Amino acid sequence: MVSMQELIERMKHFWAGEGCLIAEPYDLEKGAGTMNPETFLRVLGPQPYASAYVEPCRRPRDGRYGENPQRVEKHHQFQVIMKPSPDDIQERYLRSLESFGIVLGEHDLKFEEDNWEAPTLGAWGVGWQVMLDGTEITQFTYFQQAGGFELKPITVEITYGIERLCMFLNDIGNVYEIPWNEHFSYGDMRREAERQFSVYDFEEARTDLTAAWFDQYEAESRRLVEKELYLPAYDFCLKASHAFNILDARGAISVAARADYIKRVRRLACACAAAYMKQFEPAQEVARG
């Protein structure tokens, strides 16, 4: 058996060995590791960077009250970003799988086209979902744009679904049966939270309050970004994004309104990216400005 925590250790160990800084999760709710400023902001601008970290991700719509063996409101991603993308990044990735305990020669592995797009982040990339015996275990993306900016150099992002991979490694069909360590299961750690958050997301969340929060977070983010405090501004952008996700799960957003909310979050994200990018503008222009 490879426990959840053992797998995470192996992931960190491997990617630290590839020169990645091991960062920690960001302490706000978010739907994907990409939204961590460690990725969203670091992919912008010219300096090389490489980091890896675990990111807990909340997707209110995916909640199933702790009853579906494959779907959860909160899952864990292991996120790797490298800028510029190394020439042998695919080979490194395959070596990482072997280091987790997968004997590739005994399995069927395919890179299937899956171009990633995050409309709320003004970001898109080109890449694949990596399929191992028919299970999607990784999203592999060359970022092309983020926060509305064309990127150069290009960052590669590798996002492992930790639960999926752990279930695969242990040949388990039920996420709650994953051993977290030798004493605790995933179910021990997460099932009650899944139940409670599903009740909250689908039934209890007050839509009037949440919608008002969205407006407030949005206003605060805009206020802060004007003062060039793009980091706190980005925090409020993340909070607005999560409020939107809850409204969405509650079914409180019509099709037309949905597009509008997404556009509003994207504006915040793009404004933060623009503020962050100012530091890379040529010096004399900053002086003149």
Added chain:
Amino acid sequence: MADFLLEIGTEEIPAGMLSFRSGMGGNRQDLPWRLAQSIIEALREHHLWNGADLDPDPDHDPFSEIPGGKMIAAPRRIGFLLPGLPARQDDRSETVVGPAMAVARDAGGQWTKAAEGFARKQGVDLDDCRQVQGPKGPCVGFERTVKGRPTEEILSEIVPAAVDALYLPKAMHWGNGSQTFVRPVRWVVALLDDQVVTLSIKGVAAGRISRGHRIHGAAEVEIASALAYFQTLRRERVLADPADRKRKIEDELGQRATALGGHVPGDPELLEKLVYLCEFPAVLAGGIPAEYLALPSEILVTCLREHQNFFVVRGAEDSVLPHFLSVTDGPDDPRGFIRRGLENVSRSRLSDARFFYEQDVKVPIEERLEALKGVVFQAKAGSYYDKSERLERTAKRLADLWGANAEGAAWAALHCKCDLVSLLVQEKEFTTLQGIAGGLYAAAQGQPAEVAEAIYDHYRPLFTEDALPRGVLGDCVAVADRLDTLSEMFTAGQAPTGSKDPFALRRAAVALLRILTEKARPLDLPSFLQEMGGVPEGLMDFLAGRLRFLWEVHGYGYDEANALLAFGLGDPAEAHRKIAALHTIRNEFAEDFDHLSVAFKRVRNILKGIPRYELAPELFLSEDQKEGAGERLLYAAYEAVKDEAGRLLDRRDYAGALRRLATVRPAVDRFFDDVLVMCDPQGKDPKKTALQQNRLALLQRLVALFDRVADFSEIVPREKEAGK
């Protein structure tokens, strides 16, 4: 002669870019084909190739006309093997053209400064120059011999240029961001026989080191020579030629299915995708858990196909057997790991599908109607709820016209879009089940079989060769749906333009016309559309254009289509029956119709702008006059066929009518040989005027009879056509 091999090694290129099937329009869009073809064209320009082009037919090997040539098109590599290149260009002579003679020599016949300048620049002596033919007249010039360059040198220029000029459906950058391609380029092999061609593609220098299968082959493979490439890679578990992979998959699918006591229905689209997802495909069988076999087979098969790329094995009468076949990339599965993994995933997918199905069936289909108000059909044409109400009315009217159960048609039409808000169809993997899912739910909820079937079938035909709806209620709903979409989109100004057809209106029109014509459903489109709210501008012409397209597919001539559509498109089924008859009878009586068409072209001109005259047989000249004999003969011929042909036309026996009508040909010929119709063009002589009007009246009667089938003046005589 030398063999040239090019392999551009990349990270996994999407199957859709490698495969022809995903191409748009009629042109090949697949990257490897376009790459090879553009290099062949460049070689031809450089006098290094006088062989064939690549074969554009997707069902042929691209190199069918180039013996020994082979395609390289796999996830991690594109390129080709091209045999028969010369080692170098032939030396050839070339004419260098300078200034026009008028400026090159002065009045005294001496070379001018302009001529001297030209000679100096070209490094030749003016004594060696002479008068040559320039593009605008005589010029000063000279012949020179151009030394042929080595093929290798030319290749090193044209290959990178061809790659850079390729249209990329979706381009990307990687690394430092300076290069652009569909996926990162990691290695390049370029060999002319056994020599490396010095060139560089997207910043990668060519060599002779390729790579084997990502997992089951060697990381680096030395290619000894161009001809050794395919064999060498095969040893490293790569079938670089897609034809080899396709054959392997097809063979193994067949063998496995047979061993399991069944067969796999053809699925060219899925097969093609898998060909380009693998470098060394192998087929593996797995089991479908028994508890899911009770799911409707459409849902089961779609679930496994869309999520997992599985083929489901079918038994007698296409029943679903509890086995799937999966195409893996390379490995055997001695310990059953892969099979177990695939079965696990399929179990969770099927569990989701069953959940959706069971939830959906619980909701009475009528209750979903309200939710369609929230689904936009088209901004100006409202929601799917609005559309459903329009469909109800249209389908009911169609059922009345076609003597079908109007209540059933109305109910099916009103509810045919309800599955759009079901859990199942909202999942992207199951969108292809729209209509089908609604039909299954309606049946499960106790709707009459013909009503459920009408919903189930109403998206048919989805493509040109697809099956039509099975029953008349399905025809009503399908036709109502297409008419509505076409009318609303044309009204909203969304008619297709050029290559842009975002709402697939061409396909909708072809579907509509196929149902009406192939099932012989009578429908006078202009009056029916008028009745339903109006005929949008441009729609009838558009439909006529699509009908021409269908007729072309049937092998009918463009002139036959012109003849049928000369008076506009009315009832497509009727027009279809007429063109079939016209096509057949015209071939039977080719000479008669050739003559008739020539005559009718004259008649058409003569009758232009002429009012209708009364026919007065007593005015015909007497039999013993030449003109009188001609008139009387044609009149007699007309009288002889008129009643019977009219009866046949009333019965819509167009072939029979045309056979009768063809018999008037000798009389028509004779008439035009012997009779001057316009015998009193100025209207000066009352007696002659009466004669002329009577002759025109006879022609009017005759044309009117023919016009009931088609405008025969549009028929292009075969001889004339052949002479063109």
